[in-house]
Amino acid sequence: MSTTDRRTVETETRVDFVWPAKDFSRVPYEVFSDEKIFELELDRIFRGPVWNYLGLECEIPNWGDYQTTWVGNIQVVVTRAKDGSIHAFENSCAHRGARIVDNVRGNTKRHTCPYHLWTYNLTGELTGVPFEKGHNGKGGMPPCFEKGDHNLKALRVATHGGLVFGTYDNAVEPLEQFLGEHSLSQIERLLGKRKPKVIGYLRQKIPANWKLYNENVRDPYHASLLHMFHITFGIQTPAMAGGIKMDGDAKNSWNHSILSEDDHLKRSALSDDYDELGKWQKDLKMHDPSMLEVPLDLNDNYKTTILSMFPTLIIGQVDNTYAIRQLRPKGPNAVELHITYLGFEDDTPEQLHNRMLSVNLIGPGGYISLEDGEALRRVQEGVVSRRGEHSVLAMGGIGELRDTDHLIQEISIRGFWKHYHKLMKFPEAGQQQNDKRGAQ
Ligand code: FES
Ligand SMILES: [Fe+2]
Known part of the structure; x- marks a missing residue:
């Protein structure tokens, strides 16, 4: 029996905990901290039938350009070959496994293991083995050694709208089908009409499971409760127009809020809901509000759009901040959030300045996302001892997964779990009715 077989058998017998609700309105807490579940995710999700985000075409524009990224716990090198094609392979030598590339990005004609x-070469093929034929008739590789059998382990690559994806799975559906209708139209809306250019990077290590971040970005319910900046300065409020749309199998979702002229009136009408919470300081003013006065540069009044794509990609537009967030799991108890901030090639100096201003809204110290890392840390610490129990996702209704024209919901989180549960091959959900709080 191979190591992989042994691991599969072991983990298949291990995933015996209960998903009490067929509609995924209950999530067993074990999935956030169990080491074996994490191991299983590496096989069944990251090496499974998904398209993993690897980067942007504009990050490697010239032949020889490369950058490193992560797929689960696997470090991957993404390169552009001389013919312009893009390739991705594991950053681990075919000889004895050493990491080959150290730099985050660069340009080279070949990759040499130190x-x-x-x-x-740039497609990951082994082209040179020192002393392959030995020296003076001594040493060297045996006659049966073929370099072609020892290429770097490659991922299959596909691109869409300037985004680069890779997969280990030969049977996964084509990339466009995997992304789905709303993701495709949003990628087109945000990146299709202008040539994107990177204006900055940021990394944040959050002491929480990677799936908690997936919940967070599919959770507009928290947006104007945890992030009081939203409600105080009218960026996203429960009174605004907006909603969520999910793609076919509900694994990808798009939250959006839309500006209307009477938003300030509708915001005042929220007072009753907020007064008893005691958190909203209505008179709070910014000493320098210029960051909030940047005009939207797309003509469609979408104030905030968060496009979350299974398993680790989020493209967010908050005002004029365009940011790609990639989740890089670091074991079950930590995730690195890697943010790529985007501008566009034809930005005027003023537009670039404005983008830099509104970058202050998101990121680890951002006015509306500082709290996310802290909230997720609290969840991670809160659930670790609660084996056999589960969370409650009922806001916006239970049962059928459906799009909504409002943001007070957790339905899109259930969409994530439905697909996760399927890929992980857990026993059928809803088999054990042990929840007195109304799970189906
Ligand atoms: S580990 Fe020997 S050449 Fe890479
Ligand atoms: Fe948030």
């Missing part, structure tokens, strides 16, 4: 100097 240990015994095995050399690979």
Whole structure:
């Protein structure tokens, strides 16, 4: 029995905890901290039938350009070959496994492992083995050694709208089908009409499971409760027009809020709901509000749009801040959030300045996302001892997964769990009715 077989058998017998609700309105807490579940995710999700986000075409515009990224716990090198094609392979030598590339990004004609100097071309093929034929008739590889059998482990690559994706799975549906209708139209809306350019990077390590971040970005319910900046300064409020749309199998979702002229009136009408919470300081003013006065540069009044794509990609537009967020799981108890801030090639200096201003809204110290990392840390710490119990996702209704024209909901989170549960091959949900709080 191979190591993989052993691991599969072991984990298949291990995933015996209960998903009490067929509609995924209950999530067993074990999934957030169990080491074996994390191991299983590496096989069944990251090496499974998904398209993993790897980066942007504009980050490697010239042949020889490369950058490193992560798929689950696997470090991957993404390169552009001389013919312009994009390739992705694991950053681990075919000889004895050493990490080959150290830089985050750069340009090179070949990749050489520092240990015994095995050399690979830009598509990951092994092209050079020092002393392959030995020296003076001594040493060298045996006659049966074929370099072609020792290429770097490659992912299959596809691109859409300037985004680069990779998969280990030969049977996964085509990328466009995987992304779905709303993701495709939003990628077109945000990135299709202008040539994107990176204006900055940021990394944040959050002491929480990677799936908690997936919940967070599919959770507009928290947006104007945890982030009082939203409600105080009218960026996203429960009174605004907006809603969620999910793609076919509900694994990807798009939350959006839309500006209307009477938003300030509708916001005042929220007072009753907020007064008893005691958190909204209505008179709070910014000393320098210029960050909030940046005109939207797309002509469609979408104030905030968060496009969340299974398993680790989020494209967010908050005002004029365009940011790609990638989740890089670091074991079950931590995730690195890697943010790529975007501008566009034809930005005027003023537009670039404005983008830099509104970047202050998001990121680890951002006015409306500082709290997310803290909230997720609290969940991670709160659930670790609650084996056999589960969370409650009922806001916006239970049962059928459906799009909504409002943002007071957790339905899109259930969409994430439905797909996760399917890929993880957990026992059928809803088999054990042990929830007195009304799960189906
Ligand atoms: S481990 Fe890379 S050349 Fe030996
Ligand atoms: Fe948030």
